[in-house]
Amino acid sequence: NLNATISACEKGERWQRSLGLFETMQNSHLEPNIITYTTAITACEKGGQWQQALGLLELLWIADFTPDSITYSATISAFGKAGQWQRALGLLESMQSQTLAPTAVAFVTAISASEKGGHWEQALGILKAMQSAQLIPGIISYNATMSACGKGE
Numbered sequence: 001n002l003n004a005t006i007s008a009c010e011k012g013e014r015w016q017r018s019l020g021l022f023e024t025m026q027n028s029h030l031e032p033n034i035i036t037y038t039t040a041i042t043a044c045e046k047g048g049q050w051q052q053a054l055g056l057l058e059l060l061w062i063a064d065f066t067p068d069s070i071t072y073s074a075t076i077s078a079f080g081k082a083g084q085w086q087r088a089l090g091l092l093e094s095m096q097s098q099t100l101a102p103t104a105v106a107f108v109t110a111i112s113a114s115e116k117g118g119h120w121e122q123a124l125g126i127l128k129a130m131q132s133a134q135l136i137p138g139i140i141s142y143n144a145t146m147s148a149c150g151k152g153e
Contacts, residue, residue, distance in 0.1 A: 015047030022056075032063070038071045045078035050087070053078035069095070073106040080113030088113035089122060104135045111141055115148035123148035 022040045025032055032040075037060040044053040053075050060067055067075075072095045079088035092110045095102050107130040114123040123145045130137050137145075 015043040015049055015052070018043035019052065034060070034065050034068060034071065037063075037065065038068070038074060041071060041078065042074040045074050045081065048078075048081055050078040050082040050084055054087070066098075067100075069100060069103045069106060072100070073103060073109055076106055076113065077109040080109050080116060083113075083116055085113040085117035085119060085122070089126075092126070101133065104130070104138070104141075107133075107135065108138075108141050108144065111144045111148070115144045115151065118148065118151040120145075120148040120151065 018040050022032065022036065025036065037056055041053045041056045044050070044056065057067065057071070057075050060071065072091060076088045076091050079085070079091065088110050092102060092106060095106060107126055111123050111126045111130075114120070114126060127137055127141060127145045130141065
C-alpha cells in the first residue's frame with residue numbers, strides 16, 4: 001500500500017521520499033486520496049518544506065478534494081514552522097470561511113506561527129477565537145500566546 005509507505009517516510013522525516021512516492025503513484029495512474037495528500041503534506045511540514053506543502057494543497061484542490069481539518073492543520077503547521085505566519089492565519093481564516101470547524105491543533109499551530117513572528121495581537125485574537133469556537137485552550141496555547149506577548153513590540 002503506497003499510502004502506508006508514504007506515511008512511513010513521513011514518520012521517518014524523509015519528505016523527499018514521500019514526495020517521490022507521491023509522484024510515482026501519480027505516474028502509475030493511481031489516484032491519490034485525501035489521506036495520501038495529507039500524509040505528503042505532513043512529511044513536508046516535518047521537513048520544513050512549506051512551499052511543497054502549499055503545492056500539494058493546491059494539487060488537492062485541483063483534484064477536486066476538500067481538505068479536512070487534519071490537512072489544514074498540517075499545512076498551517078508547515079507555514080508556522082517556516083515563519084510564514086500570514087499564510088498560516090490566512091489558511092485558518094479560509095478553513096473557517098468554508099464552515100470547516102478548526103480543531104484545537106489548527107488554532108494552536110496558528111498561535112505558534114504568530115508567536116514565531118512576534119505578532120502578539122494576532123496570537124491573542126486566535127486564542128479568543130479558539131474560545132469562541134467552544135474549544136478549551138491548553139497549556140501550549142497559553143504558553144505560545146504568552147511568549148508572543150513577550151516578543152511583541
